[in-house]
Amino acid sequence: MPPERRRRVRQDRKTQARPDGRAGARWGRPPRKAAPSCQRKSLAWPRAAAAAISVASEEEKRLRLRNRLTLEEDKPAVERCLEELVFGDVEDDEDALLRRLRGPRVEVQEDSDDSEVEKEAKDNFLPRKKPVWLDEEDEDEEMVDMMNNRFRKDMMKNANENQLSKGELQKRLKEEFQHAMGGVPAWAEANKRKTPSDDESEEDEDDLLQRTGNFISTSTSLPKGILKMKNCQHANAERPTTARISSVQFHPRAQVVMVAGLDNAVSLFQVDGKTNPKIQSIYLEKFPIFKACFSANGEEVLATSTHSKVLYVYDMLAGKLIPVHQVRGLKEKIVRSFEVSPDGSFLLINGVAGYFHLLSMKTKELIGSMKINGRIAASTFSSDSKKVYASSGDGEVYVWDVNSRKCLNRFVDEGSLYGLSIATSRNGQYVACGSNCGVVNIYSQDSCLQETNPKPLKAIMNLVTGVTSLTFNPTTEILAIASESMKEAVRLVHLPSFTVFSNFPVVKKKNISLIHTMDFSPRSGYFALGNEKGKALMYRLHHYSDF
Numbered sequence: 001m002p003p004e005r006r007r008r009v010r011q012d013r014k015t016q017a018r019p020d021g022r023a024g025a026r027w028g029r030p031p032r033k034a035a036p037s038c039q040r041k042s043l044a045w046p047r048a049a050a051a052a053i054s055v056a057s058e059e060e061k062r063l064r065l066r067n068r069l070t071l072e073e074d075k076p077a078v079e080r081c082l083e084e085l086v087f088g089d090v091e092d093d094e095d096a097l098l099r100r101l102r103g104p105r106v107e108v109q110e111d112s113d114d115s116e117v118e119k120e121a122k123d124n125f126l127p128r129k130k131p132v133w134l135d136e137e138d139e140d141e142e143m144v145d146m147m148n149n150r151f152r153k154d155m156m157k158n159a160n161e162n163q164l165s166k167g168e169l170q171k172r173l174k175e176e177f178q179h180a181m182g183g184v185p186a187w188a189e190a191n192k193r194k195t196p197s198d199d200e201s202e203e204d205e206d207d208l209l210q211r212t213g214n215f216i217s218t219s220t221s222l223p224k225g226i227l228k229m230k231n232c233q234h235a236n237a238e239r240p241t242t243a244r245i246s247s248v249q250f251h252p253r254a255q256v257v258m259v260a261g262l263d264n265a266v267s268l269f270q271v272d273g274k275t276n277p278k279i280q281s282i283y284l285e286k287f288p289i290f291k292a293c294f295s296a297n298g299e300e301v302l303a304t305s306t307h308s309k310v311l312y313v314y315d316m317l318a319g320k321l322i323p324v325h326q327v328r329g330l331k332e333k334i335v336r337s338f339e340v341s342p343d344g345s346f347l348l349i350n351g352v353a354g355y356f357h358l359l360s361m362k363t364k365e366l367i368g369s370m371k372i373n374g375r376i377a378a379s380t381f382s383s384d385s386k387k388v389y390a391s392s393g394d395g396e397v398y399v400w401d402v403n404s405r406k407c408l409n410r411f412v413d414e415g416s417l418y419g420l421s422i423a424t425s426r427n428g429q430y431v432a433c434g435s436n437c438g439v440v441n442i443y444s445q446d447s448c449l450q451e452t453n454p455k456p457l458k459a460i461m462n463l464v465t466g467v468t469s470l471t472f473n474p475t476t477e478i479l480a481i482a483s484e485s486m487k488e489a490v491r492l493v494h495l496p497s498f499t500v501f502s503n504f505p506v507v508k509k510k511n512i513s514l515i516h517t518m519d520f521s522p523r524s525g526y527f528a529l530g531n532e533k534g535k536a537l538m539y540r541l542h543h544y545s546d547f
Helices: 003-017 037-074 077-087 094-102 116-123 166-181 196-209 445-450
Strands: 143-145 163-165 229-231 245-250 256-261 265-270 278-283 289-294 300-305 311-315 320-324 338-340 346-350 355-360 366-371 376-381 387-392 396-401 407-412 419-424 430-435 440-444 458-460 469-472 478-482 490-494 515-520 526-531 536-541
Touching (some): 245 289, 256 289, 300 338, 346 376, 396 419, 396 445, 419 469, 478 515
Antiparallel strands (some): 143 163, 229 536, 300 311, 355 366, 419 430, 430 440, 440 458
């Protein structure tokens, strides 16, 4: 057979042997094109990669199993048995060991409103396991010593409470906190549920954060601990003197302060905190002023001397100085200490031999006299002007009714040998008594009227010499106490926590000296003190926005 014919026959056989018809047509269908070589390679690669990964994984498992078996051969039989009892037989499945260590999951009923993050957190939540054993000593409560700590000592209710359990001490601390805060604050209420008003407040907060401005405001109640204050120019800087300041008082209706002293002068100053310009000075010849005071309406100034029975009345509207030489029915040789009732109706003069006299403020005539045992140390009106509190030289306190002039109650000031000062708060809540030993007892006014032996709410022991001056601020949040026997002996007490502000006075500066008189402005914006060097110190209290 010729060579060309043999080649033709071989090609026909190859064509017939391919059923897919890639090289030639068969069964009457057109031939298909062969796939490119690059496409054939891309289809084969994933299958090869998967097979390689599977082989590598099996090889890794085989190596790990061989290593574990090698380690197991080195372990003693007892140790292998113990591990089997604790962890189980997990030679073939390490995931089973992890599941056993994790413990069973707790099925939590899911709310439809929960977010995906919360659901995931619930799924991953692991329950707290019960302790394996309980130590009996843990159940025994540890006792806390109350005597060797001055802060804990104040929380003792009686002398037998030398030790308290931790639970009882925690309860006392909560009571002290609630007493200082005036109740349980909202953030400390554990069972408080969210109300629609809370949602509204959250919306207000969101609106607040979208705006700019000065949103810092002063809290309505004065916080304890540190009192924010600034040292201002002396009230009498425009009329300096070296004589002792015996009286300093703010005008009840105007932004004016009065300063009087042993230099025979009463001066009025405009209060601005910077220069405090002088308004007027009244000079009383040979009349060293023991005490000067505004009337309740602020239209008059009353002044007494250290060695005279004359009472001077200065009419501020008319500009007249009126001397009252003799009060009808009053036989006192020297008139020094006096008090003006808050309603402006009465004038109370402390006499000698236990007498104190009630006068009409309008006519300056005697209404009646009252007497106590011993010497009168100090006296004051109640906030409603219906009662008089008097402290005696024997350490007793008397309560008198103004209208009937009868003694309502009498009690001994706890721990006092003889009294030096007394003051009442303007809200009718407290009575403060200062004694010769430096202790200030703060009582409830109700207990002073109803109990024969009232117990003080708190005994302030921050002074060591006789307490000669006591003053409540108009909001009954501060009690100022001072002693004229020791320099820098002045403290400001926070109410109702009965704690002393730690930043006053500044001991390093030593510019206060001996204090003889104190007063707060009508809205507690300013605090003034008079010392023996002739300076009327004045401070701005930042918590209060008004004068």
